[in-house]
Amino acid sequence: MRRIRLPGVAFASLLWLSASCVAAGASLKGTVVMTGPVPPQKKLEVTNNQYTCGTEKEPGDLILSARKEVSNAVVWIDNPPAGAGSFKDAKVEMDQKACVFIPRIVIVPAGETMFFLNSDRLLHNIHATPSLNVAINKAQPRNRSIPATFVKPEIVRIGCDLHPWMTAWVVVAAHPWYAITGPEGQFAFDNLPPGQYKLNAWHERLGKVEMNATVGEQPAQIRIEMKAR
Numbered sequence: 490m491r492r493i494r495l496p497g498v499a500f501a502s503l504l505w506l507s508a509s510c511v512a513a514g515a516s517l518k519g520t521v522v523m524t525g526p527v528p529p530q531k532k533l534e535v536t537n538n539q540y541t542c543g544t545e546k547e548p549g550d551l552i553l554s555a556r557k558e559v560s561n562a563v564v565w566i567d568n569p570p571a572g573a574g575s576f577k578d579a580k581v582e583m584d585q586k587a588c589v590f591i592p593r594i595v596i597v598p599a600g601e602t603m604f605f606l607n608s609d610r611l612l613h614n615i616h617a618t619p620s621l622n623v624a625i626n627k628a629q630p631r632n633r634s635i636p637a638t639f640v641k642p643e644i645v646r647i648g649c650d651l652h653p654w655m656t657a658w659v660v661v662a663a664h665p666w667y668a669i670t671g672p673e674g675q676f677a678f679d680n681l682p683p684g685q686y687k688l689n690a691w692h693e694r695l696g697k698v699e700m701n702a703t704v705g706e707q708p709a710q711i712r713i714e715m716k717a718r
């Protein structure tokens with residue numbers, strides 16, 4: 490009989506947890522979805538270093554679920570709540586493995602230092618081409634960690650000049666209210682004070698959209714649509 494009772498106890502404590510979260514501040518959850526026909530996606534040809542890189546690569550610039558939910562979109566609050574939220578105290582790293590940047594997109598607080606890594610047995614380079622920050626163009630031998638600090642908020646493209654199919658993005662965040670969507674297009678801002686918020690969503694292929702969201706005492710759920718193009 491004990492085995493039957495245990496799930497009940499777990500369920501009750503989950504309910505209690507969610508009730509206390511709402512009291513501390515509501516949440517804004519959402520999904521980014523692409524509308525329109527799925528554009529054709531061509532594999533990228535690998536022209537050199539095939540022993541490490543393989544012969545072709547997934548483009549990686551538009552990753553959709555079966556329901557056209559969009560991975561790797563950035564969602565941020567344009568008018569963040571004053572005094573609320575804090576950055577996660579985690580080291581931000583972007584690796585290069587089998588000639589692909591992993592992860593493809595990272596968030597780093599403006600002014601904080603992040604690190605580029607190279608796990609491959611060959612030379613890569615880090616070529617950051619920002620608009621507002623100082624550009625970076627450095628050779629990167631295997632296992633070397635290259636620190637990088639971007640001071641001004643913007644989304645910076647990263648490439649490798651030796652392997653032109655390699656692309657990644659660094660989101661230099663002005664404040665903690667930035668999120669990258671998961672495999673089902675999902676994002677969440679927890680403990681967000683009630684209010685009217687302006688959301689921005691950006692995706693490397695789909696561009697940028699803006700949307701308003703109202704957060705009350707109860708969790709809010711929104712859907713952000715981005716048109717195929």
Ligand SMILES: [Cu+2]
Binds near residue numbers: 588612655
């Ligand atoms: Cu490379």
